[in-house]
Amino acid sequence: MTSKTADHGIAITVLGTVCLVIVVLISSMELLCFKGTGWYEKEYEKYSVLEDVRGAELTMDEALAVTENLQNYLTGSEPELCDFFSEREVSHLADCRDLFGMALLVRNIALVVLVTSLLWLICKKAFRPRVYWLTLAAIVAVALAAAAVCGADFINLFAKFHYLVFDNDLWLLDPRHDNLINLLPIGFFRDTVKMCVGIGGVVLVAVGLCGFSVTKRNIL
DSSP: OOHHHHHHHHHHHHHHHHHHHHHHHHHHHHHHHHSOSHHHHHHHHHHTGGGGGGGSOOOHHHHHHHHHHHHHHHTTSSSSOOTTSOHHHHHHHHHHHHHHHHHHHHHHHHHHHHHHHHHHHHHHTOOOHHHHHHHHHHHHHHHHHHHHHTTTOHHHHHHHHHHHHOSSSTTOOOTTTOSHHHHSOHHHHHHHHHHHHHHHHHHHHHHHHHHHHHHHTTOO
């Protein structure tokens, strides 16, 4: 392998790793939140949310029907939300649908770059496992530093995220009038982030170990 190829191998391993992290995390979120209602049912039971909605207790079947409508709306499968949500919530969820569509677009672009990078690394046998792990470590370090700057307070992080990605205050909901905040409390989002990071971490470690193994066998 030439020195130039080796240098390119390092750069493309870094690029591929960043794209892999994007693909894995967004796909984990999609799998958990939009492929079935099992996660929601578990969280509804954990936080006893059914009795807090509109001052009257919902049945689990009713809550899951609302959840399916919400999932289908956010993924573009249904054009409208049911009347469970207030006008303010409908406006906010329209913004969420746009955000989710943008996230999938970013994921798909990252996937194309990832596949292209992997094919190049295979053809050139230029994959660098150490660079992969160092890049992962750097990403984790940046994430931890960001959390530290925000005080490692999920509610604070959650608010800062909304201020960053939305150009309005429609996400500031009132539990006395809005159902969404009662059905999906802050704990739901905290648990979802933890689960997505956990799933992503397992996948990324497995990919790294596989990459190390195939490199040792001179495949990459």
